Amino acid sequence: EQPVYILAIETSCDETSVAIVENGTRIRSNVVSSQVETHRRYGGVVPEIASRQHVESITWMLQEALEQADVRLEELSAIAVTNGPGLVGALLVGVAAAKALAFALELPLIGVHHIAGHIYANQLVQPLEYPAVALVVSGGHTELVYLESEGKFRIIGQTRDDAVGEAYDKVARALNLPYPGGPHIDRLAHEAEHEIELPRAWLEGDSYDFSFSGLKSAMLNVVNQSRMRGEALQSAQLSLGFQNSVIDVLVTKAMRAAAEFGAKQLILAGGVAANRGLRAALAARCEEIGLPLIVPPLSLCTDNAAMIAAAAFLKWNKREFAELDLKAEPLLSL
Numbered sequence: 001e002q003p004v005y006i007l008a009i010e011t012s013c014d015e016t017s018v019a020i021v022e023n024g025t026r027i028r029s030n031v032v033s034s035q036v037e038t039h040r041r042y043g044g045v046v047p048e049i050a051s052r053q054h055v056e057s058i059t060w061m062l063q064e065a066l067e068q069a070d071v072r073l074e075e076l077s078a079i080a081v082t083n084g085p086g087l088v089g090a091l092l093v094g095v096a097a098a099k100a101l102a103f104a105l106e107l108p109l110i111g112v113h114h115i116a117g118h119i120y121a122n123q124l125v126q127p128l129e130y131p132a133v134a135l136v137v138s139g140g141h142t143e144l145v146y147l148e149s150e151g152k153f154r155i156i157g158q159t160r161d162d163a164v165g166e167a168y169d170k171v172a173r174a175l176n177l178p179y180p181g182g183p184h185i186d187r188l189a190h191e192a193e194h195e196i197e198l199p200r201a202w203l204e205g206d207s208y209d210f211s212f213s214g215l216k217s218a219m220l221n222v223v224n225q226s227r228m229r230g231e232a233l234q235s236a237q238l239s240l241g242f243q244n245s246v247i248d249v250l251v252t253k254a255m256r257a258a259a260e261f262g263a264k265q266l267i268l269a270g271g272v273a274a275n276r277g278l279r280a281a282l283a284a285r286c287e288e289i290g291l292p293l294i295v296p297p298l299s300l301c302t303d304n305a306a307m308i309a310a311a312a313f314l315k316w317n318k319r320e321f322a323e324l325d326l327k328a329e330p331l332l333s334l
């Protein structure tokens with residue numbers, strides 16, 4: 001039988017990526033071009049610059065993905081693309097490229113929700129078991145997702161202000177650490193001998209939502225006060241305090257959701273899954289109750305197109321195709 005080759009494009013933020021995945025699980029190529037160097041001097045992603053870079057990269061990356069996969073255009077089965085949520089100008093580049101390919105090759109077009117991509121990245125490693133709970137944490141997302149069955153999931157909690165990675169990057173900037181600051185805070189936290197305690201935002205009673213802006217302000221206040229007093233910054237102790245607050249809230253809510261929804265697996269995804277403290281804390285809590293914790297390799301946790309192809313394969317099986325008027329939707333809901 002002919003293999004199903006899905007070519008997927010991801011341009012929702014600052015990574016341009018094109019991948020070809022065979023039968024939903026076998027990665028034939030997954031080319032990722034990060035713009036992090038470009039955005040570093042601005043201390044964050046500049047949307048207009050991101051769009052322009054996607055335009056410059058997309059054509060050669062399509063060629064590169066086909067070459068690396070050793071798959072010819074005529075062998076492709078479908079074209080998939082992230083059509084939201086994300087930066088509208090960035091999404092538009094991928095959506096336009098995908099539509100052009102689908103039209104020219106007369107192939108079905110599949111629109112994929114970015115978070116579905118993060119979740120189904122796991123299918124590239126091992127099959128998911130349902131029900132499951134996923135914690136998606138990155139520079140743009142902080143979501144707790146309940147996966148009832150294949151293709152059926154809903155967001156049960158999300159951030160009301162900053163995404164986790166965004167909060168990390170902002171406090172890192174206040175400590176004069178380079179962008180993206182998450183890994184630096186993580187490293188400093190591990191070097192600290194004691195923490196400067198910072199508040200936790202639990203929100204109302206049983207809410208699964210998150211808020212990190214209060215924590216961020218609390219930390220920035222401490223930094224400003226010590227600057228005003230001319231004291232040296234206690235960067236490591238502050239990093240540990242910040243990290244402990246973030247992890248405490250993320251882990252507590254994820255574990256409560258896993259219990260409430262009878263999860264058979266807890267899935268961790270997104271760039272912040274790289275955080276050593278978060279992984280260790282989740283692993284310890286899951287081990288205590290015998291709940292399998294699934295964390296895809298980091299290359300599949302950060303934004304990439306293979307995860308979009310994996311999610312698209314489920315839609316392929318159900319023949320859930322998009323029309324050629326598919327739109328980039330910055331606020332697309334699950």
Ligand code: KG4
Nearest residue numbers: 138139140165180182183186271274275302
């Ligand atoms: O998924 P990702 O590569 O890009 C998107 O945001 O879509 O995630 C990047 C985010 C950045 O905010 C970065 O600071 C954060 O993940 N990050 C970390 C760590 N490694 C990356 N945050 C905390 N600890 C880390 N070790």
Ligand code: ZN
Nearest residue numbers: 118138302303
């Ligand atoms: Zn992402």
